[in-house]
Amino acid sequence: MNEVVPPKTPEAVEPKTLVEGAYQRLRRDIIEGVHAPGEKLRVEHLKDRYEVGAGTLREALLLLVTDALVVAQGQRGFRVSPISIEDFEDITRTRLLLETEALRQSLQLGGEDWEAAVVAAFHRLSRAEQKLGDNDSLAAEEWERRNRAFHEALIAASPSRWIRHFQHILYQQSERYRRLSLFSHPIPRDIHAEHQALFNASLARDTTRATSILTEHVLRTLDAVKLLPAEFFAGKQKS
Amino acid sequence: MNEVVPPKTPEAVEPKTLVEGAYQRLRRDIIEGVHAPGEKLRVEHLKDRYEVGAGTLREALLLLVTDALVVAQGQRGFRVSPISIEDFEDITRTRLLLETEALRQSLQLGGEDWEAAVVAAFHRLSRAEQKLGDNDSLAAEEWERRNRAFHEALIAASPSRWIRHFQHILYQQSERYRRLSLFSHPIPRDIHAEHQALFNASLARDTTRATSILTEHVLRTLDAVKLLPAEFFAGKQKS
DNA sequence: TCTTCTATAAATCTCGAGAAAAATCCTTGA
DNA sequence: TCAAGGATTTTTCTCGAGATTTATAGAAGA
Numbered sequence: 103m104n105e106v107v108p109p110k111t112p113e114a115v116e117p118k119t120l121v122e123g124a125y126q127r128l129r130r131d132i133i134e135g136v137h138a139p140g141e142k143l144r145v146e147h148l149k150d151r152y153e154v155g156a157g158t159l160r161e162a163l164l165l166l167v168t169d170a171l172v173v174a175q176g177q178r179g180f181r182v183s184p185i186s187i188e189d190f191e192d193i194t195r196t197r198l199l200l201e202t203e204a205l206r207q208s209l210q211l212g213g214e215d216w217e218a219a220v221v222a223a224f225h226r227l228s229r230a231e232q233k234l235g236d237n238d239s240l241a242a243e244e245w246e247r248r249n250r251a252f253h254e255a256l257i258a259a260s261p262s263r264w265i266r267h268f269q270h271i272l273y274q275q276s277e278r279y280r281r282l283s284l285f286s287h288p289i290p291r292d293i294h295a296e297h298q299a300l301f302n303a304s305l306a307r308d309t310t311r312a313t314s315i316l317t318e319h320v321l322r323t324l325d326a327v328k329l330l331p332a333e334f335f336a337g338k339q340k341s
Numbered sequence: 342m343n344e345v346v347p348p349k350t351p352e353a354v355e356p357k358t359l360v361e362g363a364y365q366r367l368r369r370d371i372i373e374g375v376h377a378p379g380e381k382l383r384v385e386h387l388k389d390r391y392e393v394g395a396g397t398l399r400e401a402l403l404l405l406v407t408d409a410l411v412v413a414q415g416q417r418g419f420r421v422s423p424i425s426i427e428d429f430e431d432i433t434r435t436r437l438l439l440e441t442e443a444l445r446q447s448l449q450l451g452g453e454d455w456e457a458a459v460v461a462a463f464h465r466l467s468r469a470e471q472k473l474g475d476n477d478s479l480a481a482e483e484w485e486r487r488n489r490a491f492h493e494a495l496i497a498a499s500p501s502r503w504i505r506h507f508q509h510i511l512y513q514q515s516e517r518y519r520r521l522s523l524f525s526h527p528i529p530r531d532i533h534a535e536h537q538a539l540f541n542a543s544l545a546r547d548t549t550r551a552t553s554i555l556t557e558h559v560l561r562t563l564d565a566v567k568l569l570p571a572e573f574f575a576g577k578q579k580s
Numbered sequence: 581t582c583t584t585c586t587a588t589a590a591a592t593c594t595c596g597a598g599a600a601a602a603a604t605c606c607t608t609g610a
Numbered sequence: 611t612c613a614a615g616g617a618t619t620t621t622t623c624t625c626g627a628g629a630t631t632t633a634t635a636g637a638a639g640a
Contacts (some may be wrong), residue, residue: 118415119593146621155397155595160623165404170506176357179622189502191463196439196503203438263428264435267409307593358623385591394625401598416631417590 123161124152132171132182133277136252139335143172154334169274186335187328190279194284194324198273201320202313204257204265209307212259217305223248223255224301242284246277252297256304276323282334283326357557363391363401367371371410372516378424378574382411408513425574426567429518433563436511439557441503441552448546451498456544462482462487462494463540470533482525485516491536495543513561522565530561 117123128148131137149159163180166172171203174180192309208216230245260266303312354361367387370376388398402419405411413419447455469484489512499505535558542551 121593122415144621145623154557157596157624158594161400161403161593162519163618164400165406167404168407175620176361179602192501196501196507197440199504200444201433262431264431264437264511268435272503360623381592384593395592396594396626397624400623416592418632 106152118262121161121165123163124154124159127152128162128166129169129171132166132279133274135278135281137182138241139182139278141182142183143180145179151243154183166326169271171255171274173280174288185278188331190327191324193272193275193279197276198267198317198320200265200269201242201253201257201270202316204260204262204269205263205313208259209304209309209312211261216255217260219258220255220304221299223252224297227252228294231297248280249302250277256300279327280323282330283323285334291326296322318330321322359393359397360400360404362551363393363398364404366391366407367401368408368410369406372513372520374517374520376421378421378517380421382419382421384418408510410513424517426569426571429515429566430515430563431561432511432518436508436515437556437559439504439508439511440492440496441555443499443501443508444552444555445548446500446542447496447498448548448551449542450500455494455498458497458541459491459494459543462491463536466491467533468538470536489516495539518566519562521569522562522571526568535561 115126117126128241137143145156145159145163149156152159152162161245163172166175171183172180172238173183212220212296217234227245227248228240230248233241235243253273254270257266257269296315300312300315300319303315354365356365367376376382382402384395384398384402388395391398391401395400402411403413405412410422411419412422451459466484466487469480469487472480473484486528493505493509496505496508535554539551539554539558542554
């Protein structure tokens with residue numbers, strides 16, 4: 103019997119286990135700043151919030167170590183990974199090193215399926231950008247998801263699993279910082295125009311132009327974060 | 342009171358907890374092929390071998406997911422990450438992308454301390470290479486450690502934590518494959534000469550030559566593994 | 581003989597409690 | 611008032627047992 107599968111948003115992977123469920127919610131909360139950078143993550147407190155046992159929550163925290171969103175120190179528990187302007191600069195430049203290479207490969211190797219997926223992702227992103235601006239946090243969240251989907255679709259034709267893996271981690275890291283840059287808008291940006299240009303160059307298979315636009319695009323966010331006051335990067339040492 | 346600290350081999354971090362101890366031994370066993378690629382890792386069996394509780398062993402396995410040496414599937418337990426010739430090609434090329442960049446930065450920024458550390462690491466590696474050849478697995482193990490230490494010392498002056506982090510993971514991965522290439526010696530190599538040339542170019546701050554030698558050096562191992570019969574990459578589907 | 585269904589066995593996941601370590605607070609003395 | 615030491619509290623780490631899910635083996639039917 104054929105089931106009608108409802109169209110899923112990508113990334114909405116159903117958790118098959120309590121550990122995965124707690125992991126996903128914890129990851130989301132860390133990226134969104136519910137748990138501040140540098141904050142101590144006490145198992146005994148968190149197990150109530152996420153409604154799982156202590157051992158289960160420990161496993162979820164261990165999974166977050168893979169994403170480098172949590173650091174574990176033996177006999178001293180877990181902490182949210184600290185943030186700093188130097189770290190974001192490092193993240194950005196490493197991400198560009200990997201992502202531009204993956205984009206080069208993708209433009210060279212991508213077939214019709216890849217093109218179709220890029221067109222679709224760009225369309226979805228454009229729609230989300232229209233609904234943006236009215237300070238709707240739900241719309242912003244959806245935009246984040248589609249922005250990631252667009253960037254990942256662009257490099258999806260790269261045959262390098264490892265580059266895509268590392269890119270995924272770095273993108274996730276940068277989300278924490280991008281969230282901060284929302285608080286200040288010192289650099290006026292027409293993000294949609296940037297995406298449009300990147301999209302055009304990619305479909306035209308213009309490697310040089312596409313990587314150049316991508317680099318500018320990513321560095322612009324770095325500049326925005328650089329202008330933030332240092333207090334944003336203080337981080338909690340205790341509690 | 343001053344204590345006399347015995348000179349430690351790098352990487353010999355004392356485990357502060359049972360989880361870390363099991364993690365280190367498991368990692369070593371996976372890299373050395375005690376647990377074959379693709380093999381299922383049953384908690385109930387392994388907890389006896391490593392003399393820890395089931396929950397503790399689960400946490401150790403979760404830590405290995407960070408190194409991409411183990412893959413976890415919800416409700417289906419853990420497996421040793423499979424290997425393939427395509428995977429090693431990907432590992433090698435991604436590693437070169439990162440490691441050459443880190444080497445460039447290191448040669449540009451490295452100071453006296455970096456130089457001294459490189460000289461020391463090269464000296465230690467040379468000594469280990471002299472003792473090699475008599476099929477002594479203990480000497481081979483020591484050579485592995487010092488080879489890694491030399492490569493990490495070369496890029497230690499790179500300011501990018503993220504590049505070094507990813508390089509560390511990829512190097513660890515490649516150890517599994519390098520171990521396979523020991524079984525066949527189709528390509529005669531004077532590894533010491535390659536290291537000597539890399540060392541000379543690095544201290545001379547000849548970026549172009551150093552990165553070029555490094556690339557050749559790493560690709561040569563890829564070629565050696567490529568000549569292995571396909572049976573090496575079969576991997577266990579069950580058990 | 582092959583497929584399908586069911587019953588059994590095995591493995592994973594989950595939780596709470598006890599042991600060990602770290603952090604905190606409080607007393608004591610100068 | 612401050613520092614040092616010790617006792618208490620908090621937190622982390624560890625284990626074994628029960629519940630749920632998956633895998634295996636066997637029986638029934640085509």
